[in-house]
Amino acid sequence: MEEYVVQREVLNEDRLEEVAQRDTSLTGPSVVEKIKECSKCSVTRLKQTVQRWVPILEWLPKYPIRENALGDTISGCSVAIMHLPQGMAYALLASLRPVFGLYTSLYPVLVYCIFGTSRHISIGTFAVISIMVGSVTERLGPDSDFIINNGTNTTGSVDIDARDAYRVKIACAFSLLVGIFQILLGVVKFGFVVNYLSEPLVRGYTTASAVHVSVSQLKYIFGVSPSRYSGPLSLIYTVVDICCQLPQTKVPELVVSIVALAVLIVVKEINGCYSKKLPFPIPIELVVVIAATLITHFCQLTTLYNIDVVGEIPSGLQAPIAPDVGFFSQMVGDAFAVAIVGYAINISLGKTFALKYGYKVDSNQELVALGLSNAIGGCFQCYSVTSSMSRSLVQESTGGKTQMAGVVSSILVLIIVLKIGALFEDLPKAVLSTIVFVNLKGMFKQFTDLRELWKTNKVDLLVWLVTFTSTILLNLDMGLGVSVAFSLLTVIFRTQLPRYSFLGQVPGTDLYLETETYKQAKEIPGIKIFRSSTTIYYTNAEMYLDALQEKGVTTIHSIILDLSTTSFVDTVTVKTLRNIFCDFGKVDMDIYLAGCQGCVIEQFEKANLFTNSIPKSQVFVTVHDAVLHIQRKRACLERNSHVSLRCNQQEADYS
CATH class of the missing domain: 3.30.750.24 (STAS domain)
Known part of the structure; x- marks a missing residue:
């Protein structure tokens, strides 16, 4: 056992200041001095500022082609293979046509490559954000507003084309507003706001969001048409409505869902068990999408069994349009919630990879980069984006070392949109729903947090449970507000009763x-x-x-x-x-x-x-x-x- 002896005089504060020579004259620069310092301009300072706001100008000229090009190319191809099925599937969560999921997997990825500071995350569609966008598009563009009238009588059918076009306008305006919030927060150095979202809160919220996502996809799996509900207890009402309609289940769509689900689960388990032996994960999602499309087309399942399919996928790119800012007043609260949640998911993933590989992620610049991805994407008919854990892990594990992998994936998605997209018009929506279900596995595994939190910290357990319960019962936007308020109350409670x-x-x-x-x-x-x-x-x-x-x-x-x-x-x-x-x-x-x-x-x-x-x-x-x-x-x-x-x-x- 090591021992040591410390011998010194007894020190009070007066004697300490004398011995240690405390400097009591230290004062920070005044406001005027700070303004003068910020106003100084030089070539070096200008270059540093531009590189800080546009990081690609710093790392691209130094890009080591021999070391990184092959890994980024393979990684980009692997991520693009995931973008195709996930983009189309998550677009359904946003109550949009699948092609808009492909657009969302293209433009925002390129924007983030220019302005982002993380080398490994994959920007694009994500289940939680998609379902939050869907709640807004359905609330502002309900089916009841598009009932086809025939004289004095109604046919009871919905003008789907008009409804979908209107919802695209809503989603684009929403994406622009989300981007504006994120850019403003980044410019004023408000990246620390995510610190108020504790890990138990975020994990409880994403778990509850996964439940919302699952329920929203049941209608495609069972082939039923539940009514749309909004506000508190809307999830409960939806589940009850679906259960009441189970006798009208479309058996062919249920069979397609079960088969696709079984194949996806089995192969994904194989990928997990043999990840070290396989050169790259089996792209089972893409395989299932292609197989389901071919079977549906050549077996004429749509004609024989009335299976609901993706439908028309226009080839080519859409011209950029200015989003309708008239929607802003009706979606401010939802947009701010999505801005915060999207940033929280993005920065947590970014910091995880940065810590692992020894580089720094700028939290404020990440806000700006994500905001620009959303704002510019909104002008190209994209909806709100954030990083995806599943795609980011694939991008990292397949050798991706920079955001050039995102450029490669965008090029492949562009080829799909221009030339191949129309080939997937016979893809059953039920298959896309099963892809969503399988990708929620990681979020549902967060239920195991309850056992761990019970052992370690009861207050954090309470935050998790309150977040989960309020999000389930009150819906996504109100649930987030209640969760943050309760989490802050626990901080006050802990300091008030020490x-x-x-x-x-x-x-x-x-x-x-x-x-x-x-x-x-x-x-x-x-x-x-x-x-x-x-x-x-x-x-x-x-x-x-x-x-x-x-x-x-x-x-x-x-x-x-x-x-x-x-x-x-x-x-x-x-x-x-x-x-x-x-x-x-x-x-x-x-x-x-x-x-x-x-x-x-x-x-x-x-x-x-x-x-x-x-x-x-x-x-x-x-x-x-x-x-x-x-x-x-x-x-x-x-x-x-x-x-x-x-x-x-x-x-x-x-x-």
Whole structure:
């Protein structure tokens, strides 16, 4: 066992500032100085600024073709193979035609390649964002607005072409508004906003979103047509409606779904079990899409069994159009929610890969890059995007090292849109739904969080459950608001009700630990050492004083307040400390502060805490310094007391 001995003088705050030479003149630059600094311009500074806002200008000229080109090409091809089925499948979640999922897998990917800072994430369609977009397109463009009228009577049928065209306008405007929010947040350096979305909140929210996604796809699997519901409990109403329509299930579509689902699950399990032996994952989604399209076409399943298929997929690219900003007022709340959720998913994936490969992801630039992807994509008939975990993992595992892999995947998607897209018109929608189901496996596995959180942290478990329940019952947008509010309340709750404890010394050491937790920690006679588990501020300052009084501090002469856990103070904290010094001073108890950080000392000085009644000499560097000072002081008092008593006795004897 290693031992060491530390020998130094006892340091209070006055002596510490003298020994360590604390600089009290440090002040930050003024606003004017900051503006002048930002206004300075030079060629080097201009180049750095442009490269910071457009990162491709920095890394593309240095791109090592020999080392990265092959890996990025293979990776891009692999991701493009996933973009095709996922893009079409997730477009159905957004209540759009599948071709718009292909557009969304093209333009935003190219934009992110130019402005993004992550080398490995794959931008494009994602289930959670798609279902959130779908809730908006269906709310603002319901079927009831497109019932075909015939004179005074209605035929009861929906003008699908008009409805779909209108929903595309909604989705484009929504994508633009989401992009505007993200760009503005990035410009004002608001990337830290994602810190308020804790991991239990995000995982609970995405799990609940997976349930919403699953329910939305049941209508394609069973071939039924449930009514559309919105607002609280809409998910419950939808499930009940689907269950009531189960007797009208289209058996052929159910059979197609079961077969496709079985094949997808089996092959994906094989991919997982033999991932190290396979040169690349089997592209089973693409295989199923091609096989289902061929079988449906040549067996004439649409004609014989009325199976619902994708339908017309126009070849070629659509001309860019300006989104209709008239929709903005009806979708502000939803757009902000999607902006935050999309960014949270994007930055969490980006930081994961950055940590693994040793590079840095700029959180604010990621907001701008994602915002530009959404805003520009909205002008090219794309809906909102974020990164996809499944595609990002494939991009990384197949050798992708830069966003050039995204360029390669975009080129292949472009070829599909221009030349091959029309070949998938006979693809059953039920097959796309099964692809969505299988890709939700990772999100449903997050239910295992409950067991882990039960063992580790009950408050985080409560955040997960409240997030999941509120999102299920209240819908995606309101659920997110309730979840964030509840999560912030738990932070306040934890700081408002901290743990208060008395500390004792471990014999023979300078360690002071909680007497309730450590058996060897013994209180020092006549001295109480009091500590709060969190910082002291206005929400808990009064309780701090009450706890100190309730703990019982009679028959002692000194109290040490350990402030090592305090990172900031406010005016209420200062008033509370003054009251403690005053109240306990009236009963001849000395109060000492210990473990104060430099920033706390500065705040005390600004608040004029230190006076003749509360001198800096009663603030010590550590608890042990304060204890040694008190013991030496008491020893001196006792020695003086004995001397005084002896003198008085001698005077009495002399008399």
